Amino acid sequence: MNPSxxxxxxxxxxxxxxxxxxxxxxxxxxxxxxxYNELFAQVSARLIPNDVLExxxxxxxxxxxxxxxxxxxxxxxxxxxxxxxxxxxxxxPLVSGAYALAEKWSARDAAAVGRVEAALESAGLSxxxxxxxxxxxxxxxxxxxxxxxxxAENRRSTALSEIERHRASFAQELRDATAAxxxxxxxxxxxxxxx
Amino acid sequence: xxxxxxxAANRRNARASTGPRTAAxxxxxxxxxxxxxxxVSSLRDPAKTRxxxxxxxxxxxxxxxxxxxxxxxxxxxxxxxxxxxxEARLPLLARALDDRTAIKRLATLDxxxxxxxxxxxxxxxxxxxxxxxxxxxxxxxILRETSDDEIDIAAVxxxxxxxxxxxxxxxxxxxxRTSARLSANEANLRKRSQSGKPSxxxxxx
Numbered sequence: 001m002n003p004s005x006x007x008x009x010x011x012x013x014x015x016x017x018x019x020x021x022x023x024x025x026x027x028x029x030x031x032x033x034x035x036y037n038e039l040f041a042q043v044s045a046r047l048i049p050n051d052v053l054e055x056x057x058x059x060x061x062x063x064x065x066x067x068x069x070x071x072x073x074x075x076x077x078x079x080x081x082x083x084x085x086x087x088x089x090x091x092x093p094l095v096s097g098a099y100a101l102a103e104k105w106s107a108r109d110a111a112a113v114g115r116v117e118a119a120l121e122s123a124g125l126s127x128x129x130x131x132x133x134x135x136x137x138x139x140x141x142x143x144x145x146x147x148x149x150x151x152a153e154n155r156r157s158t159a160l161s162e163i164e165r166h167r168a169s170f171a172q173e174l175r176d177a178t179a180a181x182x183x184x185x186x187x188x189x190x191x192x193x194x195x
Numbered sequence: 196x197x198x199x200x201x202x203a204a205n206r207r208n209a210r211a212s213t214g215p216r217t218a219a220x221x222x223x224x225x226x227x228x229x230x231x232x233x234x235v236s237s238l239r240d241p242a243k244t245r246x247x248x249x250x251x252x253x254x255x256x257x258x259x260x261x262x263x264x265x266x267x268x269x270x271x272x273x274x275x276x277x278x279x280x281x282e283a284r285l286p287l288l289a290r291a292l293d294d295r296t297a298i299k300r301l302a303t304l305d306x307x308x309x310x311x312x313x314x315x316x317x318x319x320x321x322x323x324x325x326x327x328x329x330x331x332x333x334x335x336x337i338l339r340e341t342s343d344d345e346i347d348i349a350a351v352x353x354x355x356x357x358x359x360x361x362x363x364x365x366x367x368x369x370x371x372r373t374s375a376r377l378s379a380n381e382a383n384l385r386k387r388s389q390s391g392k393p394s395x396x397x398x399x400x
Contacts, residue, residue: 026281026282026284026285028285028288028289029289052254053319053322053323056274063281070288074288074291074292077292078291078292081292141295141298144298144299144301144302145298147302147305148301148302148305151305151309155312158312158316162316162319165320165323166319166323169323169324170323173326
């Protein structure tokens with residue numbers, strides 16, 4: 001007879017083992033699956049879900065924390081992507097061929113970087129100006145991303161509160177059950193029925 | 196002005212095209228207005244209700260009463276909806292940097308997610324409140340009470356949706372109620388006109 005496998009500890013448990021109710025993790029191409037698994041292991045080691053509901057909520061906590069990271073990364077990347085257009089816009093009154101220069105600057109061409117820095121300095125500007133221009137151009141998108149980050153953070157704290165509430169409700173149920181078992185009611189008189 | 200000949204041609208053409216006739220065609224046309232289906236609860240999807248009921252039965256436990264089972268159904272349906280929405284976000288997240296509309300759509304899905312989470316939270320609380328019955332009574336009696344014949348998924352659908360869902364038009368109960376109310380008003384008006392009683396709004400001053 002084959003020996004039964006030893007039960008995995010909470011920290012060893014991979015997300016895939018507890019996905020019946022919570023679905024597969026939603027990962028994007030190029031995202032760090034190990035990072036997600038590590039986060040999952042950390043959260044599950046702290047929360048130690050006791051039932052399906054807690055499992056659902058714990059998965060929410062992990063997914064939402066992952067979402068916050070993902071959205072923050074998206075915001076930073078968006079700002080970086082839009083910086084080229086913003087640089088071209090800022091350089092336009094300062095140098096000729098601003099668009100081509102901005103393209104080269106974006107590709108980190110050493111000569112272009114030097115020219116851009118000199119042009120900005122001569123006009124009393126800095127990279128902050130360029131970033132402000134990028135932010136202004138896409139303010140609606142950044143606002144939406146910020147709102148989504150705030151929503152994800154709120155949902156994460158709601159999920160944690162729900163775990164707490166669920167555990168309190170279960171603890172109360174246990175207290176009621178043990179109290180009922182410990183107190184079987186008024187004592188019966190010996191040899192007869194209670195009057 | 197339309198000539199008699201044109202009118203006759205229009206009528207002939209209209210008779211030739213009166214929409215889909217086969218069951219498959221009708222089923223396809225019924226989905227014409229459907230965009231993504233993420234606003235419709237899984238409880239409305241006949242293909243999913245069986246799975247929902249099975250999952251809910253497992254979640255609620257074998258001795259669950261109708262109240263607990265209903266809460267479990269709502270919880271499972273909300274969880275399925277939530278997973279659908281989160282899956283729908285993936286392609287949008289992947290192209291968010293290149294496509295300006297993707298972020299806008301993500302924000303819309305975020306709103307849908309809020310609604311579903313709210314429904315799920317409410318179902319979770321109801322499930323907690325409707326505790327599983329203690330196994331002190333006759334197990335057979337309890338099992339009889341919650342047999343398959345008694346558990347009716349349609350009963351779950353008939354129950355009124357939460358206030359948030361109604362406000363968002365999630366289960367589209369409002370138009371039905373409004374039309375019912377309108378026909379009741381019409382019936383009242385008709386009664387009043389037959390009895391010769393003046394309406395409150397039409398009293399001469």
